Amino acid sequence: MATILAVDDSASMRQMVVMTLKGAGYDVVEAVDGAAALQLAKSKSFNLVLTDVNMPKMDGITLTRELRALPAYKFTPILTLTTESAADKKQEGKAAGATGWLVKPFNPEQLISTVKRVLG
Amino acid sequence: MTVDVSQFHQVFFEESLEHLANMESALLQLEGGGNDPEVVNVIFRGAHSIKGGGATFGFQAVAEFTHLVETLLERIRSAKTVITPDIIAMLLESVDVLREMIGALQAGTEIDVTRSAALQQRLTNMLAQAGEGLADSPAGAQVVSASESVDDAGWRIQFRPHRHFFRTGNDPYRILRELADLGHLEVKADISALPSFLDMDPEECYLAWNLVLNGKISRAEIDEAFAWVEGDCDLIIEPLATPIQAASTKTTAEVRRADEKPASLMAERRAGQDRRAEGESIRVSIEKIDTIINMVGELVITQSMLSEVGAMVHGLNDTALENLRDGLAQLERNTRELQEGVMRIRMLPISFAFSRFPRLVHDLSSKLGKKVELKLSGEQTELDKTVMEKIGDPLVHLVRNALDHGIEAPEVRRSQGKPEVGQIHLEACHQGGNIVIEVSDDGAGLNRERIAAKARERGLLAEGVEPDEERILDLIFDPGFSTAESVSDVSGRGVGMDVVRRNIRDLGGNVEVSSQPGQGSRFTIRLPLTLAILDGQLVRVGDQVYVAPLVSIVESLQVRAERINAVAGRGEVYRLREEYIPIMDLRRMFGIDTANSTLSGSLLVVVEGEGKKLGLVVDDLLGQQQVVIKSLETNFRPVACISGATILGDGTVALILDAGQLVNAACGNAAYEDSASDKVTAAA
């Protein structure tokens, strides 16, 4: 079963993402910021990382860069959760090594279909 | 399956309020002259988060409003706009508006758009004036240069991933699959770039594909499939009607993006500058905590029952008995530690209660035209969550009083040789089993003459009597007493110091005041650390055991029959040094039979409630102990003069006395005279 790492400093967003994806049959682990996510990623391997961009301690862009530096995460799909008004953020994410993005606001259906795109 | 997002609403509201609180603190910091970019980041992140959540969960008004705030903050962050006091004021107001919105959403009431609409207009104007357009509003437009017309025949696509394609985490197979879902896809792999096996780096992509996609498919749909990988591949997408152009570097898809700047300069997020509490935490519902606290309360009772039994056990040999006693002693230690630990779960730092004051002082002092500096100390002092919630209003009242009546206007202060800026100090610390909170100011202090005059006016003080210091200061807590010349809307109508004291008393605490004319005043509040446990004095009344809260007891003494005076038609009073205090025979009061129906040989427990003293006649003083407060109302109803019940070590129920209600009951029938100052206290 595919395991997803969901990173967002907003508890309500995390809850929504976790419950939506769990309901769709995925295993989900959550982290409140980039630093916590990096720690988790080092001890467990995930099939997909969903990360918010604006977070304290370590933001999503830095997290992406750090993850790509880990051998286990060279090819892992990493998606940033950005708001549409921050168009440059999408490219920033890509430049840091992200696979793609998901634009906020999104509803549960959009989330599931995007994850399915990537994980199959 | 559809997920109902409304279940996340409450969490969103709570965290948005937290964000707003952080934003407010940060704004006040900026106002104080701070220039720290990280502070601006906090404000930005807060707005960004609220906007994201608002949009996700369908709160359009919140999302739209916050979008403006976020745009403004982004400009400030990128130094396109300079922070001015006006901007800070506008942002502070925005915080207020958002609080109201979230509050309305939480309560399920209508959002009042008047205030937000006005502010929204001002923000929009401000942003427009700056000359730049607003950032993309929540309906990001996609510019497609190629035609969007649906082509009947289909498309021809050349897909050439760059060498490092896999390192983006993208999988060409995924894209091909998506295209295949759109229509009929013919795939021809181009392996011309594939090196020999030995030279091949398995992490690189050497493959390319020529695709023909048949069907009624729009260009946008194809672009969507390649949306993530535009910069990582060469793409040529052409309608089937036109022949393939010679491979060129620029693709129509790539023209869409205005700029492909590499990762722009990013400010280094400073580690450790986290406004949230350090360390991990999880949210737990209050019910779960209360359940655990109740269970631990039960454990304490059971453990003390066991201890009593253990003390009475006979018939075991010495070793067994000693082991039993040791075990019970260990159990008591463990239980006490567990209880203390569990009580701490509900404890939070008082900073939560103090947090509203910087803003309050800031707004109020400018409204009153006074210069005030607020100093907070001991913010990490912890107290029970429920106590903290209830102490907020009394504290606000005291601080408002200090601002309104205590601190003088700047000119007045200057003329007295005081610094223009007045000081208000909120301080908290632990003392014994209590938390002590002090509200002090360096203002004018309490004006004794004015207090005395007002008291005489209200009939609280007889003419010609000069009350002592203690009595004067105590007068301000009397109901219906207010020395404000006019009831200013700052200190509020009808909320007097008597309510403050009553609220604090309800929490099991008390409040005292000390003051120096011309130098300032200090209000000292003492509160128990938790509501569910009480330090009690056990008393025997007849064959019943009652518990008197230690915090209400002034003193206990042996009854001297000669000091009892009957006051005609009013009951009995006891001469205690210079005072006459009413007494209440609990045996009679509670209808308990007792061998000794006279007052001599009994004990008098003097309690204080509602500002008055009362002597309770009891048969005996038993020990002092901490008791767990149990409700009578759960299965029965509230009982007059009884605040609750507890279970003693022997398993029996003991009722807990309510000093305030007892005092009222005693005085309800009569007035009593204080012969020392010869005044009359009117019946409550």
Add this chain to the structure above:
Amino acid sequence: MSTLNAMQNDIGLGVAVNADQYLTFMLAGEEYGVDILRVQEIKGWGKVTPIPGTPEYVRGVMNLRGTIVPILDLRKRFCMDQIDYGPTTVVIVLRVECEGRDRIMGIVVDAVSDVYAVPMEELRPSPDFGGNVHVEFVRGLATVDEKMVIILNIDKLLNADDLEAVSDAE
């Protein structure tokens, strides 16, 4: 289902469709019954803490594994003669519904008798005894083995007045 119950309550037979078993007990020579689904437990008589300002039939409160539970003396409630409590005196702990809430309360009875099944249809309305047990407390009469059993409406034992806070002590 709830409408059906309400209707039945109006008629005075308020018995939920499935629960027609009653725990019976003796009180002054008469046999009374309570809905067995409401019985939480049966305790021996133990020390009770009296509460000031309560009617005589409220003996006080008792500790039931950490919960404070009021104890009613049914003889006093029904204005019967008092007797000394003896070895068979028991307290039946009941779950009652009073003033919109569920509460736990105990009733002191002379002795516990038996458990009988009485189908709903066999419950007869009670004529007004004109004396001790007021008709409001009685749900109906049942005949078991040629004996009469008085089925009680326990939700009425503690009434609204009793549950109001008394604001001034006497």
